[in-house]
Structure formats: structure tokens, C-alpha cells
Amino acid sequence: MNKFEEMGVDPIINRGLVDLGYENPMPVQELAIPILLNSEKDLLALAQTGTGKTAAFGIPILQNVDISKKITQALILSPTRELCMQIAGDLADYSKYKKGLNVLAVYGGSSIDTQIRGLKRGAHVVVATPGRMLDLIRRKQTNFSSVTTVVLDEADEMLNMGFRDELNGILAETPENKRTCLFSATMPKEIAGMARKYMNDPEEITVGTKNKGADNVSHIYYMVSNKDRYKALKRIADMNPNINGIVFCRTRNNTQEVAELLIQDGYSADSLHGDLSQAQRDYVMQKFRRKNLRMLVATDVAARGIDVSDLTHIINYELPDDPETYIHRSGRTGRAGKKGISIALVGPRKRHSIKHIENKLGKQFTRATIPTGKEVCEKQLLHLVDRVNKVEINEELIGEYLPDVFKKLENLDREAVIKHFVSLEFNRFLDYYQDASDIVAPEENGRNRNGRGQSHASKPGDVRLFINLGKMDKLTVPGLIGLINDATRRKNIPIGKIDLLKNFSFFEVNEAHVDLLITSFKKVHYKGRKVNIEVSDKAPSYNQRPSRRGGHSGGGRHSGGRPNYGGGKPSGGGGRPSRRRSF
Numbered sequence: 001m002n003k004f005e006e007m008g009v010d011p012i013i014n015r016g017l018v019d020l021g022y023e024n025p026m027p028v029q030e031l032a033i034p035i036l037l038n039s040e041k042d043l044l045a046l047a048q049t050g051t052g053k054t055a056a057f058g059i060p061i062l063q064n065v066d067i068s069k070k071i072t073q074a075l076i077l078s079p080t081r082e083l084c085m086q087i088a089g090d091l092a093d094y095s096k097y098k099k100g101l102n103v104l105a106v107y108g109g110s111s112i113d114t115q116i117r118g119l120k121r122g123a124h125v126v127v128a129t130p131g132r133m134l135d136l137i138r139r140k141q142t143n144f145s146s147v148t149t150v151v152l153d154e155a156d157e158m159l160n161m162g163f164r165d166e167l168n169g170i171l172a173e174t175p176e177n178k179r180t181c182l183f184s185a186t187m188p189k190e191i192a193g194m195a196r197k198y199m200n201d202p203e204e205i206t207v208g209t210k211n212k213g214a215d216n217v218s219h220i221y222y223m224v225s226n227k228d229r230y231k232a233l234k235r236i237a238d239m240n241p242n243i244n245g246i247v248f249c250r251t252r253n254n255t256q257e258v259a260e261l262l263i264q265d266g267y268s269a270d271s272l273h274g275d276l277s278q279a280q281r282d283y284v285m286q287k288f289r290r291k292n293l294r295m296l297v298a299t300d301v302a303a304r305g306i307d308v309s310d311l312t313h314i315i316n317y318e319l320p321d322d323p324e325t326y327i328h329r330s331g332r333t334g335r336a337g338k339k340g341i342s343i344a345l346v347g348p349r350k351r352h353s354i355k356h357i358e359n360k361l362g363k364q365f366t367r368a369t370i371p372t373g374k375e376v377c378e379k380q381l382l383h384l385v386d387r388v389n390k391v392e393i394n395e396e397l398i399g400e401y402l403p404d405v406f407k408k409l410e411n412l413d414r415e416a417v418i419k420h421f422v423s424l425e426f427n428r429f430l431d432y433y434q435d436a437s438d439i440v441a442p443e444e445n446g447r448n449r450n451g452r453g454q455s456h457a458s459k460p461g462d463v464r465l466f467i468n469l470g471k472m473d474k475l476t477v478p479g480l481i482g483l484i485n486d487a488t489r490r491k492n493i494p495i496g497k498i499d500l501l502k503n504f505s506f507f508e509v510n511e512a513h514v515d516l517l518i519t520s521f522k523k524v525h526y527k528g529r530k531v532n533i534e535v536s537d538k539a540p541s542y543n544q545r546p547s548r549r550g551g552h553s554g555g556g557r558h559s560g561g562r563p564n565y566g567g568g569k570p571s572g573g574g575g576r577p578s579r580r581r582s583f
């Protein structure tokens, strides 16, 4: 009898757990499963993503399902389609030996008719996003009269995403005497209010604020000026040829831009954010799960709850405002006893954010310097040599071609052959990095560590902002400054360089004013058009509008999930050497 069975878990469910390698319950499971199996009490759980909460509520639900009744007995609500699919998949795994048990995932962006058929067939457990669930209720396609358990998973996120009305509507449709379980990573007032409204004297449990893997995660930060941020990301990727990780950005726009740049530069990368269609998101996630994609560039909301194992790195391309969000992000790596690395690229005025995170995390960051071109080359060369050493040789297949190959190479001795092969793979790479200057950390006072000032025109700490107005809108430099002054109620924010372009423009302000500016412009209209301001990491592209919506890079760009290197990319400034990538 293992620990799960000792807790009262049915052997038939336990067999599914054993197949998944679940030997011992995680803390949230140890606390929640006995409550849910042995009492009828409601449960209020403060637990983060990655703590094992799916099994904590899933196992008792599955165990209590009466298969002979072909009707919905449990409803699980979760904020995103990806999370929904993940939970439904996990529940199906846990119950694979409980034959005849049906779990149905119900979410937007997918055929509603198929989901209606699934409901009609009598799904025992329904895992749903709130929007689609309410839609189905309104179409009178549900029968929740036998629901005994409702789970609100990631409840804080569902509220953040504006699902309050949907949740009210759905809960009103379920029986009074059901059990309600609420799982939330944070406990803001709204959640406490929800608990009061919907729960009856719940048992409360809290699982440590840290994800389980956090102890295995090393935290590293690099100071970079904004103009060097993208270059620094590439160096980090090049320095880690086996990287398999998530790159977090703050906005959808930045997520899309960074992913597009990485793809252009030959990296195995793609984006995941809310502007993508469901089919695009599924496609990207499938590639990432299958490890056909090395870097997933994502927003926090899109990546929320996604459980992909074996991630080597979490890269905070931009730090979040809330240290808790950083902790969530970094908890995606270092799971299941593996080591993980969480990297933060920190702008000159954001050094204090590291201190805040350290306090919350109870762990120190290590400050590192961006690798030099020479270091990257060394690493990549040795990685290539390792791969040569380890490559599997299929004597049978290549045997017949070898005599001709040997003949062609007979004029070269062993050393020369090695040199030729290495050069073939690396010449462009070496050329690129030979000319690449070091990326030097900016300091608070605008001087770098060598005491030299920054060479770029913009001031250190300046951030380049994108505004969706340009010369076509008859915008002028004084006009833009006036607009900013009006929007910020004459706070006289100093404005740096302004680039007025045809359809849109860029202007620079100190990092300290960015949040104020973005907030101030939230409700501003100019000549009837809603004004939109966003941080731009990219140098302005003078003949095209930065890709904002759609234009997704997922489909068709690479074949078989691999980047297409053949054409060669410009290596000037931001480009990277065009060579066959090592992953």
C-alpha cells in the first residue's frame, strides 16, 4: 500500500497515479485529499500553479463519480483553454483504469456542436472555461442537477480576466447542496468575497508560496540597457545550446515582436499570447510540448498554468511589476528534482525590483555579465564537438557512400578534415561574433562599469515608446508633446528623441515615467481614434507598421518545427549568424 492508498485513494485510481510516477502525495494533496474524501466540507485553498493541485481536487472527484449514472457529477472551471485541456488530460490519465468514466473539456474556439454531443452523452466530469460554459447553459444544453462538486481553479485569474458575471451565472445553475472548492494563487479581497458568497464554512489550506521546484532554481540577473535587451537574449540563447524555455514579456505586442525577431534570426522560437487564434495557440503549444520549439515567448496570462516538464530556463525578458509573478514564472523550471535557471534581464532603473523579488523569494540572485562573443563561440564549438562525438552512426545506411567520400577527402589528413568540418559549420558564426562588441551593463548614473559613458544617442534609462499616431494623422512634434502634456495633466515629463513616421511614431522617455504615460493614455482619443502607447524594444522600422495583431509567425515558417536557416539572415547589428542551428 503506498501513501495515496493509505490516504484512502481507491486502488483503481492509484494504478493511474503509479503509471504517472506519482509515488508520494505533494503537500496540497496531503492536505486536500483527506478533506475531500472523508467529509462534505467546502475547501478554500491558497496554492500556486505547479503545486500539484490538479490531483488534489481531481483524485477525490474521480473516485466519487458513479459511472453507472450517465450525467455530469462534477464541474471544474478554469481560466484558459490550455489549462482546461491540461486538467482534462490529467484527469483522464488518473482515471484510465476506471473504465467508462468520461471527462469532457469545454472551451471557446472549438466546435460547440461536438461539445454539446459530449454533454449529451453524459460526461461525468466537465472541465470548462467560464465563457463557453455559460454559453452552453444559455443554450440549455447542460444538466447540472446531479453536480455534487464544483471547482473554481485559478480563481484569482478568472476574476482578473473579467469572468465574474460568467461565474455567477454558472454557479446559479448548480444545486445548492453541492460542494465548492476554490483554488487561488493569491487571496485578494475579491476572492475572499467570493468565498463568503459561495462557500459554507470552508476548510482552509495554504501551501507554501513557493513552487515545489523553487529550491532547484538558480536565479541570475543581467543588467542591460533597453537597446541591448534583444541582443542579450540572443547571447544567452547561444550560450545555452540546449535551452528549452519560456521567454516572458509584459505585453502581447512585445511578445509578438521578440518572437518574430528570434524566428527571423534563425532560432527555434514562437509566440503565445491572447491575440492568437485558438488554432495558432494549439499549434504552438503542441510544438513546444513535443520539444520542436526551443523558446516559447509568452505573456503571463497566456502561459498561466501551462505545465511543460523539463524546462531548462525561464527568461524574464521584462520583469513583471509584482514579485509574485516572477516567482510563478520561475517555478516553471526546476521541477521533479531537475535543476532550472531563471534569468532576468534588468533595465538600469529596475535594480530595485531584484531586491523586492529577493525578499519575497527568500533567495539571492547572482549578478552575471552578458557572455562575450568569444565565450559564445567557445561554447558553441565545444557543443558541436560533443555532438560529433555522440552522433549515432548508421553504418548500414552510410556504408555504401563512404568509399566515394573517403576518396574525395584523401588529400586531407585527419587534422585538416576536422578543421574543414568545423569551419563549414562555424565560419559565419565566428565571423559574426568576431565583430560583435561586448554588451556592457549600464549603471544607474549612466556610466558603465569601465567608467565610460554609453555610446548610444538615447540616455540610459530611456525607454522607447510606440504611439499609434503618425504624420498621416497630422501629428507634429509640438502636437505630440502637447498631447502627452494633456494626457498626463501637465506633469511636464521630459521627452527624449521623437521619430514621427507615416502611420505611427516613437518617442523616448525615462523608464520612471513609462507606467504613468501608459496609464494616462488609456482613455485618450485623438481625432476620433483611440490612442495606444506601448513599450517598443525594437529599433523603428521605417517602412512598415510594427506587427500588432495576427501576423502570427507560427504556421509555415519552419518545416517540421525547425527553423529555416538556408537563406541566411543579415548579420548587421541585431542579426545573428546564419548557420544551421544546433537544435
Ligand code: AMP
Residues within 6 Å of the ligand: 021, 022, 023, 024, 025, 026, 029, 048, 049, 050, 051, 052, 053, 054, 055, 307, 309
Ligand atoms: P499541477 O499543479 O497540478 O499542475 O501539478 C504540477 C506538476 O506536478 C505536474 O507536472 C504533475 O504531473 C506533477 N505532480 C502532481 N502530483 C504529483 C505527485 N504526487 N508526484 C509527482 N508529481 C506530481
